[in-house]
Amino acid sequence: MRILLALSVSVLALVPAGAQKKNPGAGSQPKLAVSIVVDQMRADYLTRFAPLYTGGFKRLVTEGQVFRNAHYTHTPTYTGPGHAVVYTGTDPSNHGIIANDWYDPALGREVYCVEDLEVQPVGSTRDADRRSPKNILSTTWTDELEWASVGAAKVFGFSLKDRGAITAAGHYGDAAFWMDDQQGFVTSSHYASELPQWIRAFNAQHAPASYLKGTWDRLLEPSVYAAFTGPDERPFEGKLRGSAAGSFPYDLATLGAGNPGLIRYTPHGNQILIDVALAAVDAENLGRGTHTDVLALSFSTPDHLGHLMGPRAQELMDVYLRLDRQLGQLFDALDARLGRGAYYVSLTADHGSCDNSNQAALDGFAVQNWSGKDLDAQFGALISGLDLNVPGILHVGNDQIHLKSTDDDDWERVRDALMKHPAVRMAWTADEIRNGCDPKAEMRRNAFDARSGQVFYELASGHMDYGTDGCTHGSGHAYDTHVPVVFMGPGIPANSQRWERVHPRDIAPTWSMLLGIALPSSATGDPLPLK
Numbered sequence: 001m002r003i004l005l006a007l008s009v010s011v012l013a014l015v016p017a018g019a020q021k022k023n024p025g026a027g028s029q030p031k032l033a034v035s036i037v038v039d040q041m042r043a044d045y046l047t048r049f050a051p052l053y054t055g056g057f058k059r060l061v062t063e064g065q066v067f068r069n070a071h072y073t074h075t076p077t078y079t080g081p082g083h084a085v086v087y088t089g090t091d092p093s094n095h096g097i098i099a100n101d102w103y104d105p106a107l108g109r110e111v112y113c114v115e116d117l118e119v120q121p122v123g124s125t126r127d128a129d130r131r132s133p134k135n136i137l138s139t140t141w142t143d144e145l146e147w148a149s150v151g152a153a154k155v156f157g158f159s160l161k162d163r164g165a166i167t168a169a170g171h172y173g174d175a176a177f178w179m180d181d182q183q184g185f186v187t188s189s190h191y192a193s194e195l196p197q198w199i200r201a202f203n204a205q206h207a208p209a210s211y212l213k214g215t216w217d218r219l220l221e222p223s224v225y226a227a228f229t230g231p232d233e234r235p236f237e238g239k240l241r242g243s244a245a246g247s248f249p250y251d252l253a254t255l256g257a258g259n260p261g262l263i264r265y266t267p268h269g270n271q272i273l274i275d276v277a278l279a280a281v282d283a284e285n286l287g288r289g290t291h292t293d294v295l296a297l298s299f300s301t302p303d304h305l306g307h308l309m310g311p312r313a314q315e316l317m318d319v320y321l322r323l324d325r326q327l328g329q330l331f332d333a334l335d336a337r338l339g340r341g342a343y344y345v346s347l348t349a350d351h352g353s354c355d356n357s358n359q360a361a362l363d364g365f366a367v368q369n370w371s372g373k374d375l376d377a378q379f380g381a382l383i384s385g386l387d388l389n390v391p392g393i394l395h396v397g398n399d400q401i402h403l404k405s406t407d408d409d410d411w412e413r414v415r416d417a418l419m420k421h422p423a424v425r426m427a428w429t430a431d432e433i434r435n436g437c438d439p440k441a442e443m444r445r446n447a448f449d450a451r452s453g454q455v456f457y458e459l460a461s462g463h464m465d466y467g468t469d470g471c472t473h474g475s476g477h478a479y480d481t482h483v484p485v486v487f488m489g490p491g492i493p494a495n496s497q498r499w500e501r502v503h504p505r506d507i508a509p510t511w512s513m514l515l516g517i518a519l520p521s522s523a524t525g526d527p528l529p530l531k
């Protein structure tokens with residue numbers, strides 16, 4: 001790495017100053033790579049509230065390059081697969097995280113994307129913290145940085161969700177930390193045999209419950225929110241647990257008593273991540289070594305609250321306005337510690353989200369909300385009415401069905417039966433997924449492998465497979481695939497917006513180019529045109 005650095009500096013001396021500015025990554029290595037994923041951040045959240053942003057989102061737009069038309073190219077669009085795309089630079093069929101949970105026919109059970117029964121929880125005693133990256137079948141760009149620096153680079157991933165942190169820290173990162181609602185930030189024996197002292201000190205002083213004090217009210221005047229989203233309380237917005245009213249202000253001390261997990265649904269869920277990130281920067285001296293270090297953050301609160309209340313809720317708008325200020329706090333702190341322009345930042349999301357279909361129907365859009373339980377029963381009835389050579393269903397999940405039959409005539413009969421259901425736009429057999437030219441079949445193929453089912457389906461656009469309130473994601477429709485992609489840092493054009501179609505799988509190759517390291521082992525994306 002030192003040899004590379006010396007070479008790039010001597011080449012740089014020959015490059016005119018103007019060209020240096022347009023050639024990110026050609027100069028000295030940045031001190032720090034800050035990789036931000038906002039869970040469930042739709043691309044329009046960056047533009048919709050833009051007039052109200054004053055902090056980190058504003059800085060990313062005014063000092064960075066924004067790719068306005070970035071789309072995932074796989075389905076299902078969930079957290080695990082999306083994060084793994086961001087860090088491996090390829091689709092789920094290559095990186096192996098084909099969903100959050102999938103049915104493994106060889107094991108005859110569901111597997112969670114970052115489960116690992118061979119590791120032990122560290123800082124926790126919960127089986128649910130036996131987690132590792134072993135199911136990720138590619139290196140990540142953070143792994144490649146570790147290899148390139150012979151382990152000298154420090155790589156830390158933080159999230160409230162295990163899968164948001166582990167996909168970032170990869171196989172060789174120093175640590176992934178995720179939040180246990182009671183204990184604070186924990187990890188597993190894949191990364192460490194015990195929690196570092198600074199994390200123990202952080203947990204002692206910043207327990208999740210300790211954030212739940214006072215009231216949560218709107219950051220700005222209520223009229224501002226009404227102008228951007230409509231009324232505070234309206235049908236099909238879920239309510240915070242224990243809250244009868246479903247409107248501001250929220251008494252967090254009362255609602256949070258005995259329920260520290262409430263933090264996940266409030267702006268404090270993002271604040272605790274900023275706080276632990278800055279504690280890591282100080283304790284681990286991030287950005288002060290001879291190699292580029294990595295601070296990878298995945299903000300889970302926007303997903304938790306989005307699921308509960310949907311994309312039109314004033315509460316969700318407030319979380320984004322406050323996340324803007326919180327990211328501003330992070331950047332200001334990094335400026336003070338490392339110097340302005342001493343680090344690169346990327347921003348993206350793991351998926352978008354739909355609108356609540358019940359609310360859309362009230363607005364006159366002919367869509368419907370389907371509960372997963374009802375859909376399963378209705379699909380089961382359609383399939384049980386068929387005269388199959390080998391009847392029987394092994395599993396239904398991720399919009400795919402594992403059948404007992406290996407007879408492709410049976411698969412076609414099931415496909416045709418599903419297409420009679422009013423919610424289903426299209427269904428395919430596994431053979432059609434392997435060979436089909438339909439763009440939606442191709443998206444399925446991008447998350448298809450030997451563990452996948454035999455018949456696949458997709459609900460029509462705007463139809464939601466979820467509870468009555470809130471919203472979800474998972475489809476290949478634009479509202480689930482469209483996410484922000486932004487890069488900011490030395491040499492990257494400021495205040496620049498590009499509208500060509502790009503993909504989150506391009507983010508890892510872009511980091512590889514910026515840092516002068518190898519591509520992740522399965523990368524298929526291309527570096528973004530930062531110019």
Ligand SMILES: [Zn+2]
Pocket residue numbers: 040079303307473
């Ligand atoms: Zn989600």
